[in-house]
Amino acid sequence: MAKDLKKGDEVTWQSHGHTVPGTVEKKITSRTEAAGRTVNASSDEPQYQVKSDKTGREAVHKPESLTKK
Template identity: 60%
Template structure:
């Protein structure tokens, strides 16, 4: 499983092709983020990211790719 740190530049598939942004934090417990309930654990983390267009989203590590 890929690991990301706060501040990492990442990209992911989006409706319009490919989106890019920055990792804000690693989520390791159930919480509310990006307008939804996020189910996460230490063994199944998710990442809160901010796109270059200002929106926030939560993604599993498998959906993210580290940029440059």
């Protein structure tokens, strides 16, 4: 589990059975729209917007889904 990630950190996550490498774009600490969906984040339960190195697509993940490289 990755904690205290910051913009530019290199991370990986699982997507459809594959490990995806990418970069943290930003930390989300409030309810907002990101990566095409509503994100229910808070300062106590932040989520991270990440960008895939392979496809360039953005996604949002909870910190427990991310592994810092």
